[in-house]
Amino acid sequence: MWYKLWELFYRFFLIGLFTIGGGYAMIPMITDAVLSEGWMSLEDLMNFFAIAESTPGPFAVNTATLVGFNFVIESPIMGALVATGAVVLPSFVIIYMIARNFHHLMENKYIVFALAGIKAVVVGLILSVVWNLMSNSIGIVTQLFKNWDFYALAIIVIILIISKISKKIGPIPLIILSGILGYIFYGLL
Amino acid sequence: MKILWHLFITFFKIGAFTFGGGLAMLPFIQDEMVRKHGWITEDEMLDIIAVAESTPGVIAVNTATFVGYKVKKFWGSLVATIGVILPSLFIICIIAMYFKDFLAIPAIAAIFKGIRAGVAVLILNAALTIYKKIKKDALSYVLMGLSFILSLFIPIDSIFIIIGGAVVSIIVHVAMSRGKEDAHVV
Numbered sequence: 001m002w003y004k005l006w007e008l009f010y011r012f013f014l015i016g017l018f019t020i021g022g023g024y025a026m027i028p029m030i031t032d033a034v035l036s037e038g039w040m041s042l043e044d045l046m047n048f049f050a051i052a053e054s055t056p057g058p059f060a061v062n063t064a065t066l067v068g069f070n071f072v073i074e075s076p077i078m079g080a081l082v083a084t085g086a087v088v089l090p091s092f093v094i095i096y097m098i099a100r101n102f103h104h105l106m107e108n109k110y111i112v113f114a115l116a117g118i119k120a121v122v123v124g125l126i127l128s129v130v131w132n133l134m135s136n137s138i139g140i141v142t143q144l145f146k147n148w149d150f151y152a153l154a155i156i157v158i159i160l161i162i163s164k165i166s167k168k169i170g171p172i173p174l175i176i177l178s179g180i181l182g183y184i185f186y187g188l189l
Numbered sequence: 190m191k192i193l194w195h196l197f198i199t200f201f202k203i204g205a206f207t208f209g210g211g212l213a214m215l216p217f218i219q220d221e222m223v224r225k226h227g228w229i230t231e232d233e234m235l236d237i238i239a240v241a242e243s244t245p246g247v248i249a250v251n252t253a254t255f256v257g258y259k260v261k262k263f264w265g266s267l268v269a270t271i272g273v274i275l276p277s278l279f280i281i282c283i284i285a286m287y288f289k290d291f292l293a294i295p296a297i298a299a300i301f302k303g304i305r306a307g308v309a310v311l312i313l314n315a316a317l318t319i320y321k322k323i324k325k326d327a328l329s330y331v332l333m334g335l336s337f338i339l340s341l342f343i344p345i346d347s348i349f350i351i352i353g354g355a356v357v358s359i360i361v362h363v364a365m366s367r368g369k370e371d372a373h374v375v
Contacts (some may be wrong), residue, residue, distance in 0.1 A: 024315030028347040046305040057277030058249040065281040091246025100370040101260035117358020124336030126316040160310040183304015
């Protein structure tokens with residue numbers, strides 16, 4: 001169990017350190033950590049992202065808590081505490097230093113250059129996660145279920161993208177809408 | 190002591206009642222900190238937002254740490270930070286305990302199948318939001334394309350790709366500014 005906690009700590013510490021521009025930027029890193037270490041399945045993780053998005057509190061903290069809780073089966077609460085503490089620690093230390101008038105830290109040109117590069121890279125990484133999610137769910141769907149599921153998924157995604165672009169609906173209504181569509185397509189039809 | 194308790198309660202409330210993470214919390218934080226308690230000024234709040242967005246880490250946590258420090262130094266920052274994450278810990282642990290049983294209900298499973306598609310759309314949207322904020326130069330596009338291709342086709346941890354992006358960006362920017370200086374000399 002101690003090894004698991006350590007693994008969790010150091011993974012989430014790095015994730016907290018390299019997340020710039022909000023919680024979503026950590027999605028590729030969390031996905032990599034979880035899948036490469038075999039902590040849980042991609043499907044589980046997607047459910048977690050959904051919960052993290054639709055419950056109060058910062059997305060990043062919610063996700064860390066969920067992953068920690070579910071990964072350390074021997075002591076879920078410890079897992080949740082360690083993952084959450086680890087993801088928050090870099091922010092705390094960095095901001096504490098800046099607040100103590102280390103303003104020049106963020107004006108250092110090397111740090112500015114590094115942050116610009118990181119933001120661009122994160123866009124590419126997130127896009128590749130979306131790509132993997134889509135192809136993965138289509139792959140699973142065509143192998144395990146009848147073809148209908150594939151069309152259902154395509155229809156759901158198209159409806160959601162259109163409603164997101166045209167109506168600019170917020171994340172919570174979008175999750176509710178996708179839940180309703182899921183119920184109609186996979187539960188009823 | 191009283192002000193520490195106040196800080197804790199205020200950030201606990203912010204953690205418990207705001208959905209959608211850091212950016213969604215900012216108006217709420219602003220209202221509580223500037224208008225209701227007068228702990229910080231409007232200008233300081235703008236500074237805090239700029240710092241919180243451009244430094245690594247979770248935006249909500251960054252803001253809590255920064256405001257806490259302004260109000261009551263180290264203990265203020267500690268108390269505010271713990272306050273903002275505590276509701277998440279509680280709520281999420283309770284949900285996590287029952288989630289597996291919950292998902293065993295067929296109707297719920299169908300709903301979550303739809304929600305996973307919704308989450309993919311939200312993640313796609315997040316990429317667009319960050320894209321809007323980056324500098325649109327050749328280097329950005331090259332880094333974006335490379336990171337997409339690398340992470341898709343090579344089993345490499347995205348943390349290394351991120352570190353690589355930072356290093357390449359530093360090297361290119363430094364090389365470009367050197368180039369400009371040389372041009373001046375000539």
